[in-house]
Amino acid sequence: GPTTSNISDIFVGRCEEHVQCLQQDQCNTNTTLRGTCDQLWGTFVDAFAYKDPCQAGNDDYDAVIAAAMPHANKDESLFWSGLPKLALNNGRVTGRYTILEETLPGYIANGLTWCGQTGAPGINYNTPCPSAYSSGCANETMYTFWRAASRAFARQATGTISVALDGSRTNPPAFRNTSTFATNELPNLNTAAVTHVNILLVYDISVKGDNRRALCDKGSIKDLQTLLTDRGFTYTCIEGPRGFKFLQCAGDPDNARCVEACSFAVIP
Ligand code: NFD
Numbered sequence: 001g002p003t004t005s006n007i008s009d010i011f012v013g014r015c016e017e018h019v020q021c022l023q024q025d026q027c028n029t030n031t032t033l034r035g036t037c038d039q040l041w042g043t044f045v046d047a048f049a050y051k052d053p054c055q056a057g058n059d060d061y062d063a064v065i066a067a068a069m070p071h072a073n074k075d076e077s078l079f080w081s082g083l084p085k086l087a088l089n090n091g092r093v094t095g096r097y098t099i100l101e102e103t104l105p106g107y108i109a110n111g112l113t114w115c116g117q118t119g120a121p122g123i124n125y126n127t128p129c130p131s132a133y134s135s136g137c138a139n140e141t142m143y144t145f146w147r148a149a150s151r152a153f154a155r156q157a158t159g160t161i162s163v164a165l166d167g168s169r170t171n172p173p174a175f176r177n178t179s180t181f182a183t184n185e186l187p188n189l190n191t192a193a194v195t196h197v198n199i200l201l202v203y204d205i206s207v208k209g210d211n212r213r214a215l216c217d218k219g220s221i222k223d224l225q226t227l228l229t230d231r232g233f234t235y236t237c238i239e240g241p242r243g244f245k246f247l248q249c250a251g252d253p254d255n256a257r258c259v260e261a262c263s264f265a266v267i268p
Contacts, residue, residue: 003114003125011044012037014108015068031104032069040067040108047145049122053115053130054137056144064145070103070153077157081181082166082174086202086248095243097162100153109149115141147184154188160196161189164244165221167201168211173220174201186227197228199237202244205257215239 004010015037021027033040047060072078078097100106115129116122132140163181165174176182199221203211214221216237228235249258 001113001128003123003129004112005125007112007114007123008041010112011041011108015040015104018104018107030071030073032071033104034067040064043067045123048114048116048141050118051116051141052118053124053141054139056139056141058139058144058147060141061145061148065105065148065152068104068108069156070100070105070149071156072098072103072153075159075161077153077161079154079161079163079181079185080165081163081176081179082169082172083164083202086164086166086204086244100149103153105149106153109145113142146180150180150184151188154185155190157189158193160198161194162198162200164200164202164241165214166204167214167239168204168207170213174214175220175224177220177223182227186231189231189233191232194233197233197235199224199235200241200244201237201239203240205245205248205252205255211257212239 015033017023019031019033019037021031035043044061044064047064048056051060076096076098078099080099101110113129115124117124129142130137130140132138132143167174199216201214201216201221205211216239221237225235225237245257249255252258
């Protein structure tokens with residue numbers, strides 16, 4: 001669609017929510033705002049207004065990210081790839097993990113649509129913003145923002161990091177080497193600060209039949225492990241981490257896979 005209506009109100013409001021810690025369950029991350037939320041909106045507009053939305057510069061959002069650095073505590077950074085529908089995207093439910101969408105820049109921007117136009121008023125509120133997947137739009141402005149945010153999120157990660165992948169998909173495979181995770185996050189991990197990588201292969205309980213399509217020692221996950229080893233990281237890999245199964249089961253408690261998981265509670 002076009003730029004989200006009332007985006008300036010939403011942007012500043014979400015920024016204030018994060019900085020003032022108004023969403024109580026979401027106050028697990030340090031906020032990192034330099035200046036005010038109104039100033040951050042101004043910096044954000046400067047990054048894309050009056051510009052062709054398909055010709056963003058790679059560094060157009062660097063000032064935005066510098067003013068609102070993503071932050072996660074040691075051992076709590078969680079990257080995800082291919083999982084927006086598996087209970088992960090809004091981050092409220094991930095407890096001891098922090099995803100980009102819970103940090104200041106990710107919280108503000110998640111789910112918003114925006115793009116510029118060369119003519120006044122500089123922001124396109126009327127016609128659909130172009131997709132980064134469309135031809136000639138490799139430098140699409142929103143995706144440029146997410147790349148910048150993802151780079152910064154990866155650079156600040158310390159200790160054990162985790163990556164959650166969709167273990168139930170085959171095409172693309174669970175680890176897609178063209179994903180933001182592969183191209184912007186993995187290469188920006190600080191090899192001196194990150195000690196270990198925890199791969200979480202999440203299986204989708206809504207898939208009929210065998211949902212364990214990816215395994216730790218096979219296919220794309222082996223490729224990922226090779227990349228990690230080459231960069232000097234040790235790793236572990238978990239097939240079907242329980243927390244992510246319970247998250248899905250909370251939303252679909254009668255699913256046969258969930259009933260099974262709780263059978264230990266039946267007293268004979
Ligand atoms: P994904 P990922 N062009 O599930 N992140 O590894 C355009 F336009 O495949 C967060 O790529 O995982 N959009 C958000 C794309 C967006 C493209 C991007 C592309 N070539 C990255 N590829 C967000 N919250 O919106 C992917 N997308 C879009 C961070 C598409 O909307 C996350 O914190 C898709 O639903 C995570 O650590 C979404 O990006 C990692 O990068 C995710 O694609 C996930 O990127």
